[in-house]
Amino acid sequence: MNRKKSIMARKFPSKLRWLIRTNLFVSFIACFFIVSDAAAQEVYDLSRCIQMALERNFDLQVVRNREDVAINNYTAGNAGMLPAITTTNRLGGTVNSSVQDYGDGGTVSSSGVHNTSGSSAVSLGMTIFRGFQVKHTYRKLGEQVALQGLQTQMEIENLIARIVSEYNFYLEQISLYENLAYAVSLSRERVRIDEERYLLGSASKMQLLQSIVYLNADSSRFASQNEVLRSSQIRLNELMASENPGEEIILADSLIRLNENLIYDTLLMRTLLHNTGLQIASKNQDISELDYKIIESRAYP
Structure with a gap:
């Protein structure tokens, strides 16, 4: 039996062995770049990701600065009362x-x-009477402060929504990555078994080649999933305004948590009453009406 095995090994094509070794090397490199030492990394949960984003996100800081400008402009002097x-x-x-x-x-x-x-x-x-222009201008400045506050609130809501979405997407990609890594390990083991069987003469070369094809397909999907996972990680770091967008993120959760207590009618009623986008549209309408009154005041003496 050993003599037969050595003869079959000499007949085994060197190109086939090279393909197997290449597959193993590529899988090892992919694992090396995605797996890091967990002890050296910080663990993030959803609440911490949201907190970091609210504290450091640059887009949110710009919106808050605009709100401060609107508050500073809300003075009697800017309205023309002084x-x-x-x-x-x-x-x-x-x-x-x-x-x-x-x-x-x-x-x-x-x-x-x-x-x-x-x-x-x-x-x-000082102009004593400007046809109610001063009064309407002061009201407009107040409405602009309220509008800018709503826009800040809208930016916060959108940022939290993006964080939650990307966090759950990252969890999903981690699960897919682990499943594909397991599939690659199974395919690699199948190639090893088929290679032994081929050397022993109990399996055909076609069966071995088919196993290598399956290993190549799983390795390709594994490498693609690695890129998707890495891209999601970078986007999450950017939303949190991390100093190093390529920093490894270890999540505390392993499953996406669903709230099963949501009721459609309740959500619809709250949306109509408290939706920030609708409130912004209402404020813009009020400001447009005040602009019309300011222009209309030119008709007064």
Whole structure:
């Protein structure tokens, strides 16, 4: 039997052995790049991901700054309720040089003669009545503050929704990755068994080649899944504004949690009452009406 095995081994094509070794090497490299030391990594749950995003996300910081600008603009002075003080200041000067020639042959010259002049004026003025323009403008500034607050709230809601979606998507991709890794290990074991059977003469070469084809297909899907998993990890890091977008993320959860207590009618009623997008649309309508009244005030004396 050993003699037959050695003879079959010499007959076994070297190209076939090379394909098997290549498959094993590719699978090892893929595992090496995706698996890291868990002890050196921090564990993230959904609440921590959301907290980090709310604290460090740059888009949210921009929206909050805009809200601060709207609050600062909400003053009586910007609405025109206060008098306007205008100052005018002017300061000027000349430097002259001259040469005078007299008929008797005398010459008088002067240089660096400075002449300076200045003026200053202060005026105080206030329009007593502008056709209710001041009143409507002040109301508009207040509505703009409320609108910017709603837009900040909308940005927070959208950010949380993206975090939750990407978190659950990442969980799903981890599960798929682990299943494909197991499938590759099964395919690799099948190739090993079929190779032994082929060397012993109890299996055909076609069966071995078919096993290698299955291993190649599983390895290809495994490598593609590795790219999908890595892309999802980078997107989650970007949403949390991590300093290193390529940082490994270890999640505390292993399954997607579903809330089975949701009721459609209750969700619909809350959406109609509290939906931020609808509230923003209502505020924009109020601001448009105030703009119309501001323009209409020009008809008053």
